[in-house]
Amino acid sequence: MAKSKKSGTLTGGISSSRKMEILGILIMAIATLMGLSIVTYYSSDYALIQSLSTDNIFSVDRGPALRIQNGLGVVGAYISYLFVYQLFGYTSIIIPIIVFGYGWYVFRGRSIRNLLWATGYGIWSMVLISAILGWFYNELSAYSSVWPGASGIAVASLLQNLTGIGSIIILGVFFVVTALALLDRDLQKTVDRVKGWIANFQESMEERREARAQRKAEKKKKQQREKEIEEQQAAEQKMRQQASSDTQSNSQHQPQEQSVQPKERSIDDIVEESEQQDQERRRQEEDEVKSLDQRPRAILDKEKAQKVADEELEDEEDDVEVSVYVGEGDEEAGDRELDRKNRDKAKEIPEIKYKFPGIDILDAPPNEGNEVDLEEIKENKRIILDKLKRHKIEIRSINAIVGPTVTLYELDPAPDVKISKIESYANDLKMATAAHGLRIIAPIPGRSAVGIEVPNRKRETVFIKSVINTKKFVESSAELPIAFGKTIENEVFLRDLTKMPHLLIAGATGSGKTVGINTIITCLLYKCHPDNVKFVMIDPKKIELSLYRNIQNHFLATLPGAEEPIVTDTADVEELLESLTMEMDERYDLMKMAMVRDIKAYNEKFDAGELDEELDHRHLPYIVVVIDELADLMMTAGKQIEEPIARLAQLARAVGIHLVVATQRPSVNVITGTIKANFPARVAYQVASKVDSRTILDTSGADQLIGRGDMLFTNGGGMTRIQNAYVSTEEVERITGFIGNQKGYKQPYHLPVIEDETSGDIPDPLDDIDELFEAAAKVIVLHQQGSVSLLQRKLKIGYNRAGRIIDQLYNAGIVGPYQGSTARDVLVSDEEELEQVLDELDEFDG
Secondary structure (H helix, E strand, O other): OHHHHHHHHHOOOOOHHHHHHHHHHHHHHHHHHHHHHHHOOOHHHHHHHHOOOHHHHHOOOOOHHHHOOOOOHHHHHHHHHHHHHHHHHHHHHHHHHHHHHHHHHHHHOOOHHHHHHHHHHHHHHHHHHHHHHHHHHHHHOOOOOOOOHHHHHHHHHHHHHHHOOHHHHHHHHHHHHHHHHHHOOOHHHHHHHHHHHHHHHHHHHHHHHHHHHHHHHHHHHHHHHHHHHHHHHHHHHHHHHHHHHHHHHHHOOOOHHHOOOOOOOOHHHHHHHHHHHHHHHHHHHHHHHHHHOOOOHHHHHHHHHHHHHHHHHHHHHOOOOEEEEEOOOOOEOOOOHHHHHHHHHOOOOOOOOOOOOOHHHOOOOOOOOOOOOHHHHHHHHHHHHHHHHHOOOOEEEEEEEEOOOEEEEEEEEOOOOOHHHHHOOHHHHHHHHOOOOOEEEOOOOOOOOEEEEEEOOOOOOOEHHHHHOEHHHHOOOOOOEEEEEEEOOOOEEEEEHHHOOOEEEEOOOOOOHHHHHHHHHHHHHHHOOOOOEEEEEEOOOOOOOHHHHHHHHHHEEEOOOOOOOOEOOHHHHHHHHHHHHHHHHHHHHHHHHHOOOOHHHHHHHHHOOOOOHHHOOOOOOEEEEEEOOHHHHHHHOOHHHHHHHHHHHHHOOOOOEEEEEEEOOOOOOOOOHHHHHOOOEEEEOOOOOHHHHHHHHOOOOHHHOOOOOEEEEEEOOOOEEEEEOEOOHHHHHHHHHHHHOOOOOOOOEEOOOOOOOOOOOOOOOOOOOOOOHHHHHHHHHHHOOEOHHHHHHHHOOOHHHHHHHHHHHHHOOOEOOOEOOEOEOEOOOOHHHHHHHHHHHHHHHO
């Protein structure tokens, strides 16, 4: 029997104690992995895993799975989203700690009943801390929502609704009681212990006070003893001096011959000694000079001559003063000021409750400031004046304005100097300063001065946070505010896209064009509610705008049934642009019915309840069309792309559709005359040649930019040089992840569907004829105008129903085909002919 039992235990299976040890290790491992996933939570991960497919998960070298930052990968992204976002935020780390404790008890073979109190206490503490954080989040929005989690915010909101301001008092009392319970389950003992701590603290403070008083008394005694010793020593010294004076007085009475006579020196001895001292001094000085500089005398003489020449040149230039000016920049907004403004502006919508991204998502710029290199300014001043004086050009004063990228030297020339003469020496100045990107402005618009822009040796990076977190941006009342970056005066350059009303961007590869597009989109995301702005994104390169697919249900507008929210195929682009022109025509019809002139007045009238929704009136958001690479579209589609873009640029401003078109090849076959004439606002980054600069700006200058966000902006007037604000890919991912994790609309904003009237899918004219078909036919024939808006006004119906009736009239041969914004031709001349057509339809139906 013993042998059989031993065999069954050792060879036939695993002992129960070993099983419990293995189970305990597994539980602790699971708890560790859970804790790792919670600690490494990233808000952007959940948006990525939503787009994962089986191919993405099992692909080792590509796919969104590679961009997941959670330490536990895809599984960790799901776990952390559940615990951190949905449950109790980062305080959910208590759960894996509790699970780890259970695993340790199982591993050690202890009873898990001993952990019941700790489990209950831990869960209660987690809910309580999460609720407290949720209360402060609801009141102040002082941090991200992932700290309290959705459940903590819900508990705090429920308590606030029930008890108001008393909710924080209740939570505070619970927190104190919970903290006391952690010290001891018996609260009376805890109170006694705290009182003991206070008494011990007071006792220790009293002991320190007594020790300090004792040290002070000892120090005073020591100083008294030292003073007595000093007085005694002074008395003894006085006595010695008295004795010495008495001795000297006695010696004066001795015979004169016994006194010692001093040795007399002649004048020659004194002169000889002085000459020896002078020789010794000169020898020491020569040794010091030789130890400092061992270079040949010829080199030293040459350097001395050059130094004298430089001093003479500086003396000649001393009459030309240079004033250095550094812009203070715009006033910085408070830490939560933008959040407060957005919270006041955000409105409740039946479908979603939207929260704007916080400023803390963005990278903080280093506190380096715009340092002024006075030596560099002084050297550039010397070179400029030297070159101009050689050509007999007199300058009376210079102002140096130091910017993030370049320094503008404002020259005040003498009255008899021709401005064109200064401009002709641009290449000479560029060679003398050895600076790529030197640009001459002759004259500076609005000033009686000539400007020379010289790039700084040390460039300052303008971070997007330093632009957005300013009073100028936060308090802007613009409908579509765009803060491009900072000017030479270190001021934020802010413009309203609705006033431009379209923007044309050009720049060579690597000049900062894509970062500029991200800057524009980021500014709009930080200031505009998804109910007021929609983006149509066209990206032939397929990768630049792909980061924004996470916000498709909040901010993107697409065609119904579109496979991808970011359009990349040329054929889809043609259909999308045609749909936008149709959207434009529909909006004009709605505004005509509402008797308003622009989208702002229309929305105000609709929000005031003055427009009937049964007539298809609705709130109209702004639509910003972003095209990242126009050259590729023009090369593949040409006129099919150019015509709708030109038509939108000409007419779409009033109905709230605005274009942002970018290209890296600003040639005349890409930026055609038709497109260029309708884009007064243009941005040029660094381009390859003067020809490209003239194509985009109608003047040279963009070829002298130095890249990395250095740009020129014009809106039909003068040029403004700006250092584009830098927004990184990681910042864009955090912003889109924050927005994408919120509850959005059920679907993206849908644009109208373009129906191909020449295809074989046209419905039978006798199928599902509208009951107002005959009345509509009579209205059309009577007015001889095949217009949807005419039917809307006369029959008091909505746009969609009027459009279906027009299609049925076309199928019946009463009106002609679709002609864009022009009304259709009426093919029936009078009511008699109409009666014949209707009779034929009735016979055909019978």
